[in-house]
Amino acid sequence: MTITHEELAERLREAREASGFTQEDVAKALGLVRPAIAQIEAGRRKVSSIELMTLSRLYGRTPQNFFDEEFEREGIACIWRAIPEAHKDPAVQNGMSRGIEIINTILDLEKNLGHVRLSSNLPTRKLASPRNKWEAIQQGQYIADQERKRLNLGIDPVDNPAAVLENQGILVLALELPNGISGFTYRSDPAIVCAANVSDALVRQRYSLAHEYCHAVCDMSEIAGIVTRAEHKKDNREVRADVFASCFLMPEDGVRGFLANRGKAQPSRIPAPQMVKEELVEYSVRRSERAREIDFIDVVILAKTFGVSREAALWRLRNLNLINAHKQENLRDREEEGFGKKIIDLFASLDLVSKKTRRTPLQYAEQRLFSLAIEAADAGLISRSKLVELLRMAGLTEEDIFELPQARRYRK
Numbered sequence: 001m002t003i004t005h006e007e008l009a010e011r012l013r014e015a016r017e018a019s020g021f022t023q024e025d026v027a028k029a030l031g032l033v034r035p036a037i038a039q040i041e042a043g044r045r046k047v048s049s050i051e052l053m054t055l056s057r058l059y060g061r062t063p064q065n066f067f068d069e070e071f072e073r074e075g076i077a078c079i080w081r082a083i084p085e086a087h088k089d090p091a092v093q094n095g096m097s098r099g100i101e102i103i104n105t106i107l108d109l110e111k112n113l114g115h116v117r118l119s120s121n122l123p124t125r126k127l128a129s130p131r132n133k134w135e136a137i138q139q140g141q142y143i144a145d146q147e148r149k150r151l152n153l154g155i156d157p158v159d160n161p162a163a164v165l166e167n168q169g170i171l172v173l174a175l176e177l178p179n180g181i182s183g184f185t186y187r188s189d190p191a192i193v194c195a196a197n198v199s200d201a202l203v204r205q206r207y208s209l210a211h212e213y214c215h216a217v218c219d220m221s222e223i224a225g226i227v228t229r230a231e232h233k234k235d236n237r238e239v240r241a242d243v244f245a246s247c248f249l250m251p252e253d254g255v256r257g258f259l260a261n262r263g264k265a266q267p268s269r270i271p272a273p274q275m276v277k278e279e280l281v282e283y284s285v286r287r288s289e290r291a292r293e294i295d296f297i298d299v300v301i302l303a304k305t306f307g308v309s310r311e312a313a314l315w316r317l318r319n320l321n322l323i324n325a326h327k328q329e330n331l332r333d334r335e336e337e338g339f340g341k342k343i344i345d346l347f348a349s350l351d352l353v354s355k356k357t358r359r360t361p362l363q364y365a366e367q368r369l370f371s372l373a374i375e376a377a378d379a380g381l382i383s384r385s386k387l388v389e390l391l392r393m394a395g396l397t398e399e400d401i402f403e404l405p406q407a408r409r410y411r412k
Helices: 005-019 023-030 036-043 049-059 061-065 074-082 091-113 132-149 162-167 203-218 236-249 250-261 297-306 310-318 324-334 338-349 367-379 384-393
Strands: 168-173 181-188 191-197 225-227 269-271 274-276 279-281 284-286
Touching: 005 036, 005 049, 005 061, 005 074, 023 036, 023 049, 049 061, 049 074, 049 091, 074 181, 074 225, 091 168, 091 181, 091 367, 091 384, 132 203, 132 236, 162 168, 162 203, 162 269, 168 181, 168 203, 181 203, 191 203, 203 225, 203 236, 225 236, 236 310, 250 297, 274 324, 297 310, 297 324, 310 324, 324 338, 367 384
Parallel strands: 168 191
Antiparallel strands: 181 191, 181 225, 269 284, 274 279
């Protein structure tokens, strides 16, 4: 599509406003003064190719997007508007810009390679937006149960939530986000992108991805993007996503089965059949309250088994009425005293935690970019210099890049 200089200027202004940037923010990013940005957006000053590249990266677009017939990319604009801290913090801004650039590059490579993104087939749960907390809880539990059944997950722990999302066609991204933001989800047709804050602990990132998965399934048909902030946790959409994440990662039958195997949270009397004069007689024995009580060690191993934080495990036990509020506080006190970390450190030293329960690190978008770049180079769709550029974007060092046959084949 051919557009005029004035139309390009107007699109640059629209992209800036949609993303929540001021002219002063943009001027700082380009190393210009604010009047220069005003002149560019008024069509009185031409934008150079380097400036257009920088602006595209800043707004979460590709340079070509400004010349496309369908210009608007509301999804990523929602995210930029919802994270105003990124406009002022260069480190956060650069990290987000780089991550979104990777996502856009992945989508372009997939299009050129003829890959069909699966997220268009992701089930859309057409539920009314929850009107209150109770409705949000009910919906979160129901959707988690339905998704586990659809994915044939049974009652076992989810070893790698990132892989689950990727297998559903969702692009998974890890970014350094401001404190208090655990992740975000947005539409970038035909894809859905879910991001987790890489600064958080791994168990928190796993929980965040499950949380964002709920947004992908429930909210992306109505809104273009959503940011998960700590101060929004009482919002009904966020309550629903939190309950979903808890139930998805820690299914009720799985939690109860885990505790049953440890002899916890069981009836006060249990069967104890005995042979009397060659006849099997049904007896039952009473177990002490102390023997059936959930201890802090149970919480630690439960959290480790299902790959969640000990705080999340405590809340799940409370929500299942397996512990009361008083017991929850007592167990939380043990955590605050540092016993959880001590137990985990001892497990590591004794190698008591089986390999099956060790968590696999999140799969980052950089890995997808790496594989697509190699595939595109092998197919002759990109030059060697472009391959090197993409591998640098993926985070590889020069030494690693030129170890690859595709990168060094035509190296002079």
